[in-house]
Amino acid sequence: xxxxxxxxxxxxxxxxxxxxxxxxxxxxxxxxxxxxxxxxxxxxxxxxxxxxxxxxxxxxxxxxxxxxxxxxxxxxxxxxxxxxxxxxxxxxxxxxxxxxxxxxxxxxxxxxxxxxxxxxxxxxxxxxxxxxxxxxxxxxxxxxxxxxxxxxxxxxxxxxxxxxx
Amino acid sequence: xxxxxxxxxxxxxxxxxxxxxxxxxxxxxxxxxxxxxxxxxxxxxxxxxxxxxxxxxxxxxxxxxxxxxxxxxxxxxxxxxxxxxxxxxxxxxxxxxxxxxxxxxxxxxxxxxxxxxxxxxxxxxxxxxxxxxxxxxxxxxx
Numbered sequence: 318x319x320x321x322x323x324x325x326x327x328x329x330x331x332x333x334x335x336x337x338x339x340x341x342x343x344x345x346x347x348x349x350x351x352x353x354x355x356x357x358x359x360x361x362x363x364x365x366x367x368x369x370x371x372x373x374x375x376x377x378x379x380x381x382x383x384x385x386x387x388x389x390x391x392x393x394x395x396x397x398x399x400x401x402x403x404x405x406x407x408x409x410x411x412x413x414x415x416x417x418x419x420x421x422x423x424x425x426x427x428x429x430x431x432x433x434x435x436x437x438x439x440x441x442x443x444x445x446x447x448x449x450x451x452x453x454x455x456x457x458x459x460x461x462x463x464x465x466x467x468x469x470x471x472x473x474x475x476x477x478x479x480x481x482x
Numbered sequence: 483x484x485x486x487x488x489x490x491x492x493x494x495x496x497x498x499x500x501x502x503x504x505x506x507x508x509x510x511x512x513x514x515x516x517x518x519x520x521x522x523x524x525x526x527x528x529x530x531x532x533x534x535x536x537x538x539x540x541x542x543x544x545x546x547x548x549x550x551x552x553x554x555x556x557x558x559x560x561x562x563x564x565x566x567x568x569x570x571x572x573x574x575x576x577x578x579x580x581x582x583x584x585x586x587x588x589x590x591x592x593x594x595x596x597x598x599x600x601x602x603x604x605x606x607x608x609x610x611x612x613x614x615x616x617x618x619x620x621x622x623x624x
Contacts, residue, residue, distance in 0.1 A: 442544070451499075466563070467561070
């Protein structure tokens, strides 16, 4: 009887360890996969924004002729942003996409006679009501001619996330 | 639930994304259909301050960016972020009136935008957009 109890107890232990290992497992997933944990800004939004802006930018007449010079400027955060957004990560993502397009020269200094300043902003309007979280993000990006100060290309991307409580 | 394209389904009595989209859309249409604004591309336009005189925390820069992005995409106007290099400047304000009792709330937003010639300080164009929202408490909520 005691032996059977011991075997049963040992088996139960293994089962419990197995279950706990399953529930606490960390797995790697594709960085581009949509895996939402909450309604805040996430890596998915960075990808959506970058892809959308790149598609729009490369369709612009600015990119039809020779390679253009671009200086990556600042992306401002609006008042409604409550979480930490890594602007540098966003700038690097845009820069890498531009370089891969082979249609631009990226300058690290604003010392060329003619270039386009890439700048932008992220704004958010967040609502926290009784039954839902409603987060709206507005990404805007511009290319400004440094000689004329005229904005030659601009586009926006809206993202809205709703979480029901 | 995740929505990539914002829609008007979820509304609140206070300022929200739907109001931002509606006010900017109507103002953009008004600007682009105006006969008083010079679309010859000889003029350069910029945006000054949009004052928030309303009850709510409104990021008026978001409104400016939505409008200026649409105007640039239309290719009908030259827009600059540098007011010193512009011939004309857009400025405005948002105000609101909120009324409420135990049964309902009534929110009215007004967005006024004017276009001034920098050199002469003459007001070339002006437009008002109004939004009104009503919230009625469900009797069963009591």
